Amino acid sequence: xxxxxxxxxxxxxxxxxxxxxxxxxxxxxxxxxxxxxxxxxxxxxxxxxxxxxxxxxxxxxxxxxxxxxxxxxxxxxxxxxxxxxxx
Numbered sequence: 472x473x474x475x476x477x478x479x480x481x482x483x484x485x486x487x488x489x490x491x492x493x494x495x496x497x498x499x500x501x502x503x504x505x506x507x508x509x510x511x512x513x514x515x516x517x518x519x520x521x522x523x524x525x526x527x528x529x530x531x532x533x534x535x536x537x538x539x540x541x542x543x544x545x546x547x548x549x550x551x552x553x554x555x556x557x558x
Contacts, residue, residue: 475519476507482523486530490522497525 473481483490494504499518506512514522 475514475516479514479519479522479526483526486526487533488526488529493522493525493529496529497521 479493480490483493490508491501491504494501497518499521503512503514503518507514
């Protein structure tokens with residue numbers, strides 16, 4: 472059985488998202504990130520769930536940004552990719 476940390480690392484790597492960035496996006500203290508990767512403490516389910524949601528969100532934002540580049544929306548002024556993003 473995979474630990475929460477291993478699952479999050481695999482998911483973040485597959486989505487090409489730095490795990491620390493996902494922790495910050497999830498509003499989880501960076502101290503929790505460092506304690507977890509240094510195997511000082513284990514992640515709780517709730518924390519891992521928040522980080523997983525953040526990874527998925529950041530991945531969608533990156534996909535939208537890449538799509539916008541392909542269709543040329545990024546050349547227009549005053550367009551925010553995040554403002555177009557809806558859950």
